[in-house]
Ligand SMILES: Nc1ncnc2c1ncn2[C@@H]1O[C@H](COP(=O)(O)OP(=O)(O)OP(=O)(O)O)[C@@H](O)[C@H]1O
């Protein structure tokens with residue numbers, strides 16, 4: 341194939357707040373091929389959601405603004421199009437599932453109407469037809485007694501069922517790219533696994549490309565092909581999921597790996613990264629991760645690291661760390 | 675929903691009882707002799723004694739209260755001494771005119787207030803928004819009797835466009851209706867505008883945009899209905915206030931409603947009519963609130979279906 345489905349290049353998103361301007365997404369680039377799944381990973385505030393919002397044209401205005409870069413979908417740059425025109429791809433080509441299914445569903449509209457309006461307003465379907473398709477979709481995403489529940493309101497569903505409703509909505513018009521922003525964070529552990537299994541299933545069935553956002557490296561392990569780690573709005577490591585997990589080359593990724601809760605492992609193995617996520621208003625010089633990093637040296641304060649090939653898989657695996665090789669050596673040694 | 679309705683109805687009865695009791699207490703517990711108060715300072719001793727006997731003022735308070743309550747339940751407020759007719763009949767005759775005026779004012783307010791509020795929210799911080807805000811400020815801060823008089827002078831006397839007063843067709847209702855509606859319009863503008871600006875930040879609005887719906891559909895279908903929920907409550911309360919507020923407007927526009935009857939009766943010390951009028955207004959208020967509670971449940975399924 342000649343071009344990727346989605347190519348994000350040097351995307352920069354800024355927010356103007358009362359205290360000053362922050363760069364929530366800082367020159368982020370990634371490609372996504374048809375049918376491929378990319379995991380965007382990182383701590384809270386690292387810019388994962390804002391990246392997704394930018395792709396969907398949903399960066400909250402007027403505070404937020406895409407100030408640079410290109411978002412090329414299927415060969416055309418969405419940022420050069422008028423917003424109302426770019427928005428027309430939403431629902432039909434691009435779809436999104438959000439973190440909190442309750443607040444993401446309209447409390448005063450029946451779920452059937454919320455799913456059905458995609459058919460009615462985007463495809464000109466009749467009320468009856470839209471309703472029938474909504475039931476079909478609810479059935480497909482595993483909502484029991486769909487024909488009866490289609491007239492219920494969001495608050496009458498459990499968390500897991502609400503997220504299924506969201507997924508049904510996202511899938512309605514068979515988009516080519518699905519963005520799932522922490523789709524399981526608000527759910528119980530057992531329900532989390534079911535929702536992830538459903539997403540993996542649907543992705544295979546529709547051969548959709550998917551961007552899966554999470555702060556938990558464990559959640560995406562079975563589903564994603566590639567991983568991209570973000571810190572302070574920047575990409576710090578990217579590569580095939582296996583490479584990133586097994587030959588980790590960034591201390592931040594290593595820290596996040598150590599904090600994956602293991603269901604059967606002893607509890608004390610859980611080690612969060614020391615220190616707090618950075619204040620975007622006052623980023624340190626050089627590498628933003630430096631204050632929390634065990635590998636930090638003088639060069640980390642003077643020179644911001646850029647993404648560079650990791651020797652074990654130079655064609656696909658890249659990390660932005662002056663000490664990538666040391667980290668890699670430590671990881672390989674165990 | 676049934677349990678909710680029963681709860682609200684019981685509460686409405688309780689509020690009415692409260693209103694009735696307050697009217698009773700105000701008339702009995704104010705310093706001085708109620709009979710004297712009612713008849714005025716130029717009444718003779720015999721007249722006062724006769725009224726005291728008639729009102730049962732020499733009996734103990736609880737007995738008086740019991741008698742009063744049973745009279746109220748039977749809607750028996752005694753006769754108007756001016757018209758020598760049943761006080762409640764006088765009030766009920768006038769009530770439709772007042773309700774009519776309040777309904778017209780409410781419809782005008784809802785139409786104008788909500789649409790101006792939506793327009794202001796869509797154009798937030800731009801010129802249109804500012805102009806709407808100024809309009810809201812003016813509508814709220816100018817006294818209604820003054821606006822009423824200005825309206826009469828401009829539209830009726832000068833331009834001969836609309837009738838200035840008296841009861842009649844729709845054209846006679848427009849001036850008093852708008853005058854009565856203005857403060858309510860201001861409230862609705864603010865409430866719709868701020869409600870919409872809040873709702874627009876809700877996650878489900880982002881979802882609607884992620885579905886590729888046009889901005890018009892996002893606002894009108896997904897945002898406005900949620901923003902309207904608090905407006906229903908306010909409309910009920912304001913409608914009740916309009917019934918009371920009609921007192922002044924009815925006087926300015928010579929509108930033959932309960933309000934004007936109330937004012938006339940107060941100045942003529944026709945207290946039986948005053949009592950009946952106050953209870954009628956209070957009853958209307960309570961009934962409206964009941965309707966509002968039901969509507970509220972309809973708009974917000976989370977309340978209707980019980981959490
Ligand atoms: N509407 C907004 N106004 C101002 N700042 C914002 C807004 N949305 C996001 N930000 C800022 O942008 C940065 C990145 O936020 P983002 O939501 O992308 O983080 P995230 O990686 O998704 O984190 P989380 O795991 O908590 O969802 C944060 O510092 C956040 O404070």
Ligand SMILES: [Mg+2]
Pocket residue numbers: 388389390521
């Ligand atoms: Mg997020």
